[in-house]
Amino acid sequence: MRTSFMKVLVLCLTITLLVPAMSFAKAEYTLKFGHLANEENVWHKAAVKFAELVAEKSDGRIEVKVYPNEQLGKEMELIDGIRMGTVDMTITGESMQNWAPKAGLMGAPYAIRNADHLAKIAGGEIGKEIEEEIIEKIGLRPVGWFGRGPRNLTSNREIKHPDDLKGMILRVPNVPLFVAVWEALGAKPTPMAFSEVFTSLQQGTIEGQENPYALIKSAGFYEVQKYCNLTEHVISWIYVVLGEKKFQSMPEDLQQVILEAGQEMQEYEHQLFQEAEKNLAKELQDLGMTFVEVDKAAFQKKAEAAVLDALTPEQKDLYMRIQEVK
Structure with missing residues (x-):
């Protein structure tokens, strides 16, 4: 035992x-x-x-x-x-x-x-x-x-159509394609470091910016921008x-x-x-931002030539194939 x-x-x-x-x-x-x-x-x-x-x-x-x-x-x-x-x-x-x-x-x-x-x-x-x-x-x-998150345009006036952008000073990242597209849409794109955007909006040096919801919220842009225009220009x-x-x-x-x-x-x-x-x-809506539906087809039509001009032949072919997928 x-x-x-x-x-x-x-x-x-x-x-x-x-x-x-x-x-x-x-x-x-x-x-x-x-x-x-x-x-x-x-x-x-x-x-x-x-x-x-x-x-x-x-x-x-x-x-x-x-x-x-x-x-x-x-x-x-x-x-x-x-x-x-x-x-x-x-x-x-x-x-x-x-x-x-x-x-x-x-x-x-x-x-x-x-x-x-x-x-x-x-x-x-x-x-x-x-x-x-x-x-x-x-x-x-x-x-x-x-x-x-889709990139959307924020501003202090409603932007429903590319014509509403005329002359608007808009912060964009330092990406040549983004500059070309927003110029084609009628804005005055201004490349700027992200860290400078809030103060520039507050002081009126720029009139708008574009980013996904997460960055709009975390950077506090709702404090200095009234409208979130649902351009969804980059998904x-x-x-x-x-x-x-x-x-x-x-x-x-x-x-x-x-x-x-x-x-x-x-x-x-x-x-x-x-x-x-x-x-x-x-x-963002609870924090006071007004969401604005836009004419996406008009934005895309006006931007397309600038996008295609910036692409290589190989990229352009792929872009068109992406567009063809329904």
Whole structure:
């Protein structure tokens, strides 16, 4: 009896010692995932979800460490870091056109009509074509895509038609295509650092700006702009990417884990994003902004020539193919 008791005791102690060791065994792969969003952003929440999914599906063989708030560097620095092997993952979009020209269409004005059109492009054959070029020319593998909030024009007078823009001094990012498009629409675009926009609006140096709801709210533009004109002139998407060398260094079963977790992360983000956009619209209206419906067809028609002029022949062909998708 005593011998049996001792055997059971030894067995229990052995299991007790082994389980923590197994639970905290070092992962075979550790992925450093850096991005620019803060902890409240849906991108970060989706990145954390991805880390959880990967750990679960790989039984701890892969660990994903997420670093928000540009902790590992800005977007272009992270892309360079992945290519050099110092970082493994990030979230990026049309900035990749420096290497993969087709990626430039991800942020082109009036390329995408609405959320349904976006899903057909990013989730369809054209999206796959862009992804393949990103893998081939940059060495980054997209594992999921996120929607981005449409860019809308804010102002202190209603803008329903391009004719209403005449002479309006409008802040735009320092992107030549944006400057060309807003000039074609009749405004006076003024490139300016984002950090200077609130004060310039407050002082009347500029009369309007354009950004997604999230930035309109977080920057407090509702305090100095009365109208949010629903131009939705840029509806775009962005990729979560993993270094292709790192991906190919993994056995096939772990590659499948990454791809499956990427798709689940994508679906999770899409749900969060749609809810966040609805909430932001209501919050901005509650804060005093008046939402204005605009003649989108008139805006697109007037902007199209400027967009096409700015594109390479290859990009122009892709732009027209995007337009043809119904």
